[in-house]
Amino acid sequence: MTKHDMSVCFLGEAKESSPSSSAVIKLIYWRDVKKTGVVFGSTMFVLLSLAFYSVVSVVAYLALAALTVTFSFRVYKNVMQALQKTGDGHPFKQWLDTDIAIPEDKVQDVMKTVVKKVNCTAKELRRLFLVEELVDSIKFGLLLWVLTYLGSWFNGMTLVILAVVGVFTIPKVYETHKTQIDHYIGIAKDQVNKVLTQVKQKLPFLQKKQKTQ
DSSP states (O other), X not given: OOHHHHXXXXXOOTXXXXXXXXHHHHHHTTSSHHHHHHHHHHHHHXXXXXXXXXXXXHHHHHHHHHHXXXXXXXXXXXXXXXXXXXXXXXXXXXXXXXXXXXXXXXXXXXXXXXXXXXXXXXXXXXXXHTTSSHXXXXXXXXXXXXXXXXXXXXXXXXXXXXXXXXXXXXXXXXXXXXXXXXXXXXXXXXXXXXXXXXXHHHOGGGSOOOOOO
16 A cells, blocks of 8 residues: 555545535634634533543533523523513524434445545554555554553543644644745655665665565
8 A cells, every 4th residue: 555545545535625624624724713713612621521520421511501501591582572572483493493304315425435434444554563564564663652652641531632732723833834844844854764764775674565566
């Protein structure tokens, strides 16, 4: 599997852009500051709550808060209608009449994408664990080794929180300081490539075998 195959496996084809992916890009690049702030703030609130309380408690409290708001608003509107003698009807009628059923074709499309990703990931993991290419398996092993240290320093929820913060900050920072960051990344890549070249020259068995066409 080539590097292009790996990128397609985990990231998908670049041409496969959907409205949902465009909405996500707009969110993480802060195109609409108010909308991104609401999403980021609410996500962080839920994650921080999960870091201190159980999932059941967080879900129950959030649901109870939502029910309290809707119930209070319904009672308030009923009282106002009784005092003003108006017949505005149910205050949430617009949302009650909205069709929230998930289309079957959308479900099938999502399932096809998920199955495709799972199969592709399984093939890539098989290739790495069965050492099809020594260099790639060594890199994978180093990554796992680094993850053991991350696991000893942070718990799973902390890593999720850091990942969310990174998703909402790194793309915007990179977009703002793209020139400087690309310059330093290029320097780092050159140094890494030099080291890898020297290692491969001293250890020829690490060279990837050319696959026959």
